Amino acid sequence: MEKKLRTKDKIVQASIELFNAQGERAVTTNHIAAHLGISPGNLYYHFRNKEDILRHIFKEYCKLLDSRIQPPGDRSEALDALANYLDVVFELMWRFHFFYANLPDILARDLSLHKEYQAVQEQVLQRVVKILQALRQAGVLELPEADLAEFAHTIKLLVTFWISYLKTQAPDKSIDQASVYQGVLKVLLLFKPYASKLAQPRIQQLQEHYQQLAEQTATPALV
Amino acid sequence: MEKKLRTKDKIVQASIELFNAQGERAVTTNHIAAHLGISPGNLYYHFRNKEDILRHIFKEYCKLLDSRIQPPGDRSEALDALANYLDVVFELMWRFHFFYANLPDILARDLSLHKEYQAVQEQVLQRVVKILQALRQAGVLELPEADLAEFAHTIKLLVTFWISYLKTQAPDKSIDQASVYQGVLKVLLLFKPYASKLAQPRIQQLQEHYQQLAEQTATPALV
DNA sequence: GTCTATAATAGGATAGAC
DNA sequence: GTCTATCCTATTATAGAC
Numbered sequence: 181m182e183k184k185l186r187t188k189d190k191i192v193q194a195s196i197e198l199f200n201a202q203g204e205r206a207v208t209t210n211h212i213a214a215h216l217g218i219s220p221g222n223l224y225y226h227f228r229n230k231e232d233i234l235r236h237i238f239k240e241y242c243k244l245l246d247s248r249i250q251p252p253g254d255r256s257e258a259l260d261a262l263a264n265y266l267d268v269v270f271e272l273m274w275r276f277h278f279f280y281a282n283l284p285d286i287l288a289r290d291l292s293l294h295k296e297y298q299a300v301q302e303q304v305l306q307r308v309v310k311i312l313q314a315l316r317q318a319g320v321l322e323l324p325e326a327d328l329a330e331f332a333h334t335i336k337l338l339v340t341f342w343i344s345y346l347k348t349q350a351p352d353k354s355i356d357q358a359s360v361y362q363g364v365l366k367v368l369l370l371f372k373p374y375a376s377k378l379a380q381p382r383i384q385q386l387q388e389h390y391q392q393l394a395e396q397t398a399t400p401a402l403v
Numbered sequence: 404m405e406k407k408l409r410t411k412d413k414i415v416q417a418s419i420e421l422f423n424a425q426g427e428r429a430v431t432t433n434h435i436a437a438h439l440g441i442s443p444g445n446l447y448y449h450f451r452n453k454e455d456i457l458r459h460i461f462k463e464y465c466k467l468l469d470s471r472i473q474p475p476g477d478r479s480e481a482l483d484a485l486a487n488y489l490d491v492v493f494e495l496m497w498r499f500h501f502f503y504a505n506l507p508d509i510l511a512r513d514l515s516l517h518k519e520y521q522a523v524q525e526q527v528l529q530r531v532v533k534i535l536q537a538l539r540q541a542g543v544l545e546l547p548e549a550d551l552a553e554f555a556h557t558i559k560l561l562v563t564f565w566i567s568y569l570k571t572q573a574p575d576k577s578i579d580q581a582s583v584y585q586g587v588l589k590v591l592l593l594f595k596p597y598a599s600k601l602a603q604p605r606i607q608q609l610q611e612h613y614q615q616l617a618e619q620t621a622t623p624a625l626v
Numbered sequence: 627g628t629c630t631a632t633a634a635t636a637g638g639a640t641a642g643a644c
Numbered sequence: 645g646t647c648t649a650t651c652c653t654a655t656t657a658t659a660g661a662c
């Protein structure tokens with residue numbers, strides 16, 4: 181049950197590939213069709229337009245996100261929940277990095293997608309808040325309750341625009357998986373000053389873990 | 404010496420206005436010409452193309468930034484330097500918010516502008532590092548030297564994409580000056596956990612200052 | 627489901643008169 | 645310096661045959 185993709189799915193997959201490789205803006209419906217060796221008319225049989233494709237891709241992204249993030253409140257340690265969360269978010273960020281590379285632009289062109297995105301982000305914020313609260317209650321983070329929500333927003337901003345930041349900093353080199361993982365280190369730096377003495381070794385440990393991932397020459401995952 | 408703008412300058416000013424109001428992507432050279440009551444041909448007499456206009460705008464932005472930031476190392480207190488810096492950066496961010504609203508997109512379309520931007524950002528980073536070092540030496544921030552450069556990047560990312568974040572969060576409402584100033588509060592939150600006991604009241608003070616600015620209903624500055 | 631052919635725009639840009 | 649008229653091109657999208 182590996183192959184046998186219907187044309188519709190092939191269009192979605194090819195779009196993700198091309199968008200990631202050349203930027204969403206630079207890839208037209210004709211390019212996608214040509215890349216697949218099908219006619220533009222055929223593409224338009226399956227999708228109303230490019231936005232329609234983008235909406236399908238976003239749906240797929242959301243499904244993956246939901247399925248990979250561990251349900252909160254199970255027996256695991258609070259810091260493990262954080263690590264799981266960072267893993268999932270940054271891996272998906274890499275697989276769909278075209279989306280993060282031009283987020284405001286993409287959303288500005290499709291109100292319906294923007295609304296959907298916004299709704300999802302509301303859930304994301306709550307998830308982050310939950311994780312922070314757990315870390316606070318576990319004595320890992322010494323973070324004033326009053327600052328918690330604002331701090332969650334800061335994390336979210338940092339994560340969301342990490343790819344964009346990378347792109348603005350380096351006109352020449354294209355981003356790779358390793359550079360994306362450096363974003364995790366930036367997030368951990370945000371946590372560091374709030375870490376209790378007790379938790380500092382564990383944070384350090386996490387830091388070293390992601391340091392290694394970030395240093396590896398990127399070897400494309402088997403996506 | 405107020406009026407008497409040459410057509411070239413009028414084009415630049417009108418472009419900034421329209422870009423801010425409707426987004427850079429949505430405004431074409433024809434729109435700009437129509438808005439000014441001149442012909443497209445006339446516009447193209449003064450500028451090669453839209454990118455040329457954007458480059459001129461960026462130059463103006465840089466000039467303003469340079470002229471408004473106080474030279475470092477003068478007699479003022481370290482925290483005053485920070486406040487001055489935040490004031491200047493966020494006010495200019497408001498006046499040119501179209502640029503920040505779609506930064507990766509704008510830069511991706513013009514390599515030469517991107518190179519220029521990158522060079523300026525190099526200086527910006529150094530400026531931020533200098534301010535942080537001063538704050539450290541003044542005993543205001545208890546920030547490990549080893550983390551300083553990375554922390555500077557985090558600040559820069561937060562500032563650069565604050566507008567983008569606002570736009571992604573709210574599809575409906577357009578951003579105003581007050582919401583832009585809320586970004587300063589986010590930056591201060593970054594500093595807070597590093598603040599020495601000694602400096603906490605001053606940070607608090609700054610926080611309250613910008614809180615007020617952020618709460619005001621935006622009254623367009625006399626730009 | 628898929629193709630070929632083609633229409634409809636819109637946006638960027640220039641030539642040549644004034 | 646400015647205008648009018650126009651052209652070129654890329655992109656989107658559809659009609660109708662197979």
